[in-house]
Structures are given as C-alpha cells and as structure tokens.
Amino acid sequence: MADKYTVRVTGQDVDLTVGEDQSVLDAALRANQWLPHSCTQGTCGTCKLKVLCGEVDHRDSPEYTLTTEERDSGLVLACRVTPRSDLVVEPMGAVDDGVPRHPLRDHEGTVVVLDDIAAATRRLVVELDEEMQLNAGQYAELLLPGTTLARQYSMANPPSETRRLEFHIKLIEGGAATEGWIFRSLSVGDRISLRGPLGQFHLVDKTDGPVILIGGGTGLAPLKSIVQHALAEDLAPELYVYHGGRREVDLYDVEFFRELDARHDHVHYRPVLSEQDWDGATGMVTDAVVADFASCKGMSAFLCGPPAMVAAAVKALKRRRMAPKLIFKEEFTVAPPVPDVDAAAS
Numbered sequence: 217m218a219d220k221y222t223v224r225v226t227g228q229d230v231d232l233t234v235g236e237d238q239s240v241l242d243a244a245l246r247a248n249q250w251l252p253h254s255c256t257q258g259t260c261g262t263c264k265l266k267v268l269c270g271e272v273d274h275r276d277s278p279e280y281t282l283t284t285e286e287r288d289s290g291l292v293l294a295c296r297v298t299p300r301s302d303l304v305v306e307p308m309g310a311v312d313d314g315v316p317r318h319p320l321r322d323h324e325g326t327v328v329v330l331d332d333i334a335a336a337t338r339r340l341v342v343e344l345d346e347e348m349q350l351n352a353g354q355y356a357e358l359l360l361p362g363t364t365l366a367r368q369y370s371m372a373n374p375p376s377e378t379r380r381l382e383f384h385i386k387l388i389e390g391g392a393a394t395e396g397w398i399f400r401s402l403s404v405g406d407r408i409s410l411r412g413p414l415g416q417f418h419l420v421d422k423t424d425g426p427v428i429l430i431g432g433g434t435g436l437a438p439l440k441s442i443v444q445h446a447l448a449e450d451l452a453p454e455l456y457v458y459h460g461g462r463r464e465v466d467l468y469d470v471e472f473f474r475e476l477d478a479r480h481d482h483v484h485y486r487p488v489l490s491e492q493d494w495d496g497a498t499g500m501v502t503d504a505v506v507a508d509f510a511s512c513k514g515m516s517a518f519l520c521g522p523p524a525m526v527a528a529a530v531k532a533l534k535r536r537r538m539a540p541k542l543i544f545k546e547e548f549t550v551a552p553p554v555p556d557v558d559a560a561a562s
C-alpha cells in the first residue's frame with residue numbers, strides 16, 4: 217500500500233493527507249483547501265509553493281517552469297510534487313481571495329451527445345451519475361480509458377447544470393484523446409470517467425463595467441458557460457462576445473449566441489473570420505475588438521484560446537487602457553504526443 221504523509225499548508229487550518237503518488241495540489245483540492253493553479257500539467261507555474269520542511273519528489277516538473285535555482289531554493293510545483301516525508305509548505309501568493317470553491321472529485325457519467333458542430337470539432341455532453349458543483353469557466357479532466365492519461369477540457373455548461381457537462385473538442389492530429397478516442401471509438405451511451413472542477417478562470421462576482429469575452433476556436437466553451445451564468449445571475453451590465461475562426465466552417469453555436477444577442481439588449485455577439493470574406497467581421501479577432509472600442513477603461517475581459525491569440529488580445533486590451541488585473545485568460549495548449557496510446561486507448 218502507498219505511504220501517506222501529512223502536509224501542512226501555512227495559513228490553512230487543516231493538515232492534508234497526501235499519498236506518495238499524489239500531488240499536493242490534488243490532495244488540497246479534494247480536501248477543498250484552495251491552492252492557486254491553472255494548468256495542472258506543470259506548464260504554467262501558477263501553483264508554486266515553498267517547502268519549509270521535509271523531502272519531496274519533483275517528478276516530471278519541467279525545468280522551463282521550475283528552474284534548478286528555484287528547486288534549490290525550496291520551490292516546488294504543487295501540481296507535480298509528491299511528498300517523501302511529512303511536509304510544511306507555504307503558498308507564494310494569497311490563497312483566500314473570497315471566491316467560493318468546490319472540491320475536486322472523481323466522476324463517472326454516460327455520453328448522451330456526441331455531435332460534429334464545426335470543422336473537426338465535436339460537442340460532447342456527459343450526463344454525470346452525481347452532481348458536480350463548479351464555477352462558470354472551469355475545466356475538467358477526461359480520463360482516457362485503459363491508460364493513466366487525462367486531458368483537459370473547459371465546461372461550456374453553466375454552473376446551474378450540475379449533472380450535464382458540455383465540452384467542445386477540437387481534433388488534434390495524432391492526439392491521444394481526440395484522434396485516438398473521441399473522434400474514433402467514443403459513442404453515445406459509452407461510460408466515461410473524469411475529474412473536476414479545476415482551474416481559476418471563472419466569473420463569479422458581479423462586475424462594475426462591461427465584460428469583453430474573446431474566444432478562439434473551442435476557446436468559446438468556457439465563455440459560453442460564463443455568458444449563461446452572467447445572464448442568469450445578472451452579473452454584468454454589458455457582455456461583448458467575440459468568436460474567432462479561420463473560415464465559416466470553424467464557427468459553431470452561432471444561432472445560440474445570435475438568439476441571446478436578439479433577446480438581451482446587453483448581449484452583443486460578433487463572430488470574426490480571419491481567412492474568408494463573408495457578410496460578417498473579418499480579420500484577426502483582436503483587431504475587431506480594437507476597432508470596436510476606442511477605450512476599454514473600466515471594462516474586464518475573459519480570453520480563451522491558443523496562446524498567440526491570448527497574447528495578442530492582452531496586448532490589444534492594455535493598449536485600449538484595460539487594467540491588467542481585470543484581464544483573465546486561459547490558454548489552450550496541445551498535450552505532447554504519447555507514442556503507444558493508440559493501443560492503450562482503444
């Protein structure tokens with residue numbers, strides 16, 4: 217049986233029990249003890265902790281996220297590190313930001329929808345056996361059957377839908393989860409395992425100013441959750457939704473957002489195409505935002521999509537005088553290829 221260790225997080229009242237194969241972050245979130253995190257894959261660095269006392273295994277913490285100097289100074293990545301003794305750790309930033317959190321849980325469910333909705337893009341809807349509480353914009357990890365692999369997908373359903381999770385999934389060539397499973401063998405009626413909720417990209421509190429939401433490709437998913445939640449709870453005075461794609465076949469849920477736009481005076485939906493002329497907006501999605509707003513002062517933004525799009529949007533919004541602390545972002549990155557997953561996942 218795996219050894220278990222006690223991990224004390226300074227400033228939190230509850231000691232964590234962490235298995236020798238379990239990350240400190242996983243144990244904390246399951247105990248509903250919040251620790252800052254974003255990617256849970258060792259790539260963003262958001263989850264750094266300082267080890268004040270005890271021995272650890274950094275496992276596969278990458279050097280580009282946690283340098284040798286940082287390791288030598290006692291820093292660890294909470295999402296990768298496992299204990300090798302009892303530990304005392306200290307978070308690097310504020311832990312309690314007043315946001316309500318929901319404990320991380322393992323879930324089982326049944327696939328009830330698996331539809332092609334755009335070019336190489338599917339909508340996957342899973343009916344869970346038990347409820348998942350979440351904040352609008354968070355993600356879950358789908359577990360690939362027959363493997364130890366997990367892949368992360370934002371939930372597009374609002375938090376009010378606790379038993380029905382909606383995911384938008386883009387086919388990745390050679391991707392273990394997509395080409396190897398979701399676009400190959402997964403079917404309606406199949407059972408599926410997942411864990412969540414995860415991440416700190418979310419809209420929870422009422423905003424004073426208008427909100428701009430910019431999604432590239434399937435980066436629309438968490439924004440769909442946020443928009444529905446904001447409407448249900450009356451959280452924002454104005455909601456500007458921009459969805460960028462290369463061609464018209466890349467867009468989806470156009471009618472859904474057009475209908476919201478028509479029904480609510482304070483919802484504004486703008487799809488933008490970068491490689492096709494049509495009767496809508498054209499160019500880079502961030503250029504369309506810049507063209508629409510002379511100033512973004514007092515506004516906030518939620519950005520989700522490929523890193524280049526997110527970086528361009530941050531730059532454009534800062535140029536339009538949006539406060540950096542009001543810009544929230546989630547970058548979609550592609551997991552590294554797994555050589556023999558086809559056999560494992562089939």
Ligand code: FES
Pocket residue numbers: 252253254255256257258259260261262263264281293294295296
């Ligand atoms: S490195 Fe991103 S959450 Fe740990």
